[in-house]
Amino acid sequence: MRSIEPSDDRTTSARIRDAAIRCFATDGVAATSVRAIAAEADVSAGLVIHHFGSKDQLRVACDEHVAALIREVKGSAMAAGAGLDPLASMRSFSGGPPLARYLAKTLVDGSPHVAELVDEMVNDAVGYIATGVEAGLLTPSDHPRERAAILTLWMLGPLVLHEHLERLIGFDITGDLAGDPEGAGSAYFGPVTEILGGFFTDTTKELIHEAFPDAPKQTTADKEELA
Amino acid sequence: MRSIEPSDDRTTSARIRDAAIRCFATDGVAATSVRAIAAEADVSAGLVIHHFGSKDQLRVACDEHVAALIREVKGSAMAAGAGLDPLASMRSFSGGPPLARYLAKTLVDGSPHVAELVDEMVNDAVGYIATGVEAGLLTPSDHPRERAAILTLWMLGPLVLHEHLERLIGFDITGDLAGDPEGAGSAYFGPVTEILGGFFTDTTKELIHEAFPDAPKQTTADKEELA
DNA sequence: GGCTCTATTGAACGCATGTTCAATATACTA
DNA sequence: TAGTATATTGAACATGCGTTCAATAGAGCC
Numbered sequence: 001m002r003s004i005e006p007s008d009d010r011t012t013s014a015r016i017r018d019a020a021i022r023c024f025a026t027d028g029v030a031a032t033s034v035r036a037i038a039a040e041a042d043v044s045a046g047l048v049i050h051h052f053g054s055k056d057q058l059r060v061a062c063d064e065h066v067a068a069l070i071r072e073v074k075g076s077a078m079a080a081g082a083g084l085d086p087l088a089s090m091r092s093f094s095g096g097p098p099l100a101r102y103l104a105k106t107l108v109d110g111s112p113h114v115a116e117l118v119d120e121m122v123n124d125a126v127g128y129i130a131t132g133v134e135a136g137l138l139t140p141s142d143h144p145r146e147r148a149a150i151l152t153l154w155m156l157g158p159l160v161l162h163e164h165l166e167r168l169i170g171f172d173i174t175g176d177l178a179g180d181p182e183g184a185g186s187a188y189f190g191p192v193t194e195i196l197g198g199f200f201t202d203t204t205k206e207l208i209h210e211a212f213p214d215a216p217k218q219t220t221a222d223k224e225e226l227a
Numbered sequence: 228m229r230s231i232e233p234s235d236d237r238t239t240s241a242r243i244r245d246a247a248i249r250c251f252a253t254d255g256v257a258a259t260s261v262r263a264i265a266a267e268a269d270v271s272a273g274l275v276i277h278h279f280g281s282k283d284q285l286r287v288a289c290d291e292h293v294a295a296l297i298r299e300v301k302g303s304a305m306a307a308g309a310g311l312d313p314l315a316s317m318r319s320f321s322g323g324p325p326l327a328r329y330l331a332k333t334l335v336d337g338s339p340h341v342a343e344l345v346d347e348m349v350n351d352a353v354g355y356i357a358t359g360v361e362a363g364l365l366t367p368s369d370h371p372r373e374r375a376a377i378l379t380l381w382m383l384g385p386l387v388l389h390e391h392l393e394r395l396i397g398f399d400i401t402g403d404l405a406g407d408p409e410g411a412g413s414a415y416f417g418p419v420t421e422i423l424g425g426f427f428t429d430t431t432k433e434l435i436h437e438a439f440p441d442a443p444k445q446t447t448a449d450k451e452e453l454a
Numbered sequence: 455g456g457c458t459c460t461a462t463t464g465a466a467c468g469c470a471t472g473t474t475c476a477a478t479a480t481a482c483t484a
Numbered sequence: 485t486a487g488t489a490t491a492t493t494g495a496a497c498a499t500g501c502g503t504t505c506a507a508t509a510g511a512g513c514c
Contacts, residue, residue, distance in 0.1 A: 030258065033470075043493090044492065046475085046494075047492055049472080049473060050491075050492075055473090108387060115390075119395070137430060138428060139427070141421055143421075145396075146414050146415070146418045147418040149396050150385070150418050150419060156391075157384015158381075160388065161387065164334070164345050165380060167346075168349060169376050190373070194369075194370075196422070196426040197431075198425035198427075199378075200365065204365065208424075260500075260502085261501080261502060262501085270462075270463090272502085273464075276502080456513105459510105459511090459512085460509105460511080460512100461510075461511095463507085463508075465507100466504080467505095468502095469502090470499105470501075470502105473496105473497080475496080477492100479490105479491080482489080484488100
């Protein structure tokens with residue numbers, strides 16, 4: 001069950017934890033048995049419990065480890081100016097743990113560690129977007145936090161729904177971008193960029209403004225004085 | 228376990244199916260036991276199997292019923308011109324089955340019926356958006372199908388991640404909009420509208436166009452001649 | 455009333471699960 | 485080298501699961 005491992009210098013509990021992360025990322029937490037994790041790590045089921053106490057505690061350890069890894073890659077990605085795609089840095093790179101797939105499976109079953117991670121992503125997005133607005137690259141908003149939250153969920157949603165995304169436009173958002181067939185990635189990022197450039201026309205925005213006069217008007221004509 | 232039911236004229240298998248839909252919508256399919264469904268329907272576990280053969284077949288029956296209901300409400304919503312928010316018509320209305328929550332739980336576990344439903348939503352979106360583009364309300368696109376797919380997933384993503392959405396901006400996207408506390412709904416729909424109005428400024432779009440010269444330019448200045 | 459078919463129950467079965475535990479091997483310590 | 489602590493195993497346990505099945509109740513038909 002294990003992949004080839006020439007001179008694995010990880011400690012046994014680290015190997016078990018990594019095996020669990022792989023299993024959870026593939027099948028989900030609930031559908032993964034302790035015995036399956038044990039088999040993936042080439043140990044007995046009892047040893048898994050011996051090291052982590054229970055499946056629940058092992059899951060917590062996995063959550064924390066994945067969160068730590070993501071914070072790590074996020075740090076270097078921010079330094080490199082990755083910015084608006086929080087997934088960019090955590091896509092499966094060969095050899096490393098499948099961070100994106102793990103997130104895809106665990107975003108929906110209410111782990112507090114994952115929730116914390118999402119909150120951090122939103123905070124990061126708020127900062128990034130504020131910078132972009134000041135630089136005149138992004139439109140300003142009256143509800144920056146809410147807008148950042150929605151944009152973050154719009155990046156995470158297709159990750160959770162990656163099966164549908166792949167069926168619909170043939171792009172595997174969880175995978176390595178290097179191994180991406182020609183054009184599949186741009187079939188996703190292209191339209192995303194297009195939509196973020198503007199989906200409603202000014203006509204529509206005028207109509208919306210008339211329908212909801214309390215909301216501040218924001219057509220392209222107003223952008224400069226608003227910014 | 229059952230809610231009050233003055234003169235329930237549904238057939239027994241319909242009651243079981245509705246109970247199952249409620250359980251699946253609340254706890255997810257895997258975490259719901261046949262015995263729990265039986266208790267919710269006030270029957271024995273054996274009877275559930277007697278009527279549906281197996282839990283799997285019951286799940287299929289639920290998928291099909293929910294899909295049929297959604298197609299039904301979608302039809303009337305389209306007549307009323309609901310348009311771009313495919314969730315609008317399927318939010319929990321008091322008494323009816325929790326369609327939105329059911330979808331939220333089942334969108335992630337690969338049911339072919341749900342996949343079919345998503346495909347239909349994308350098709351509907353393609354049509355709607357094309358109409359909007361012709362009317363000058365929406366910007367044109369070189370990849371209308373992909374754009375429609377992404378927009379659909381952007382509407383469904385927050386549904387699947389409704390727990391995070393609620394924690395982040397205090398809006399329950401699965402619930403009845405009538406019972407919505409003041410402003411929570413607009414904390415979601417407001418920024419969504421804002422983003423769809425345009426997140427990148429023209430400066431950014433110019434920069435993107437310079438970076439990817441093969442992609443057609445599309446700033447506000449070009450909209451009219453493009454349309 | 456008797457007959458037949460369906461509806462319904464509750465107990466039982468087999469199985470997979472998470473966990474426990476005694477037994478054994480291994481590694482460190484003095 | 486003896487002793488202790490840790491690592492590891494495999495069998496066992498209790499529980500909950502989906503499902504089966506014989507038994508009973510009830511409804512419709514002749």
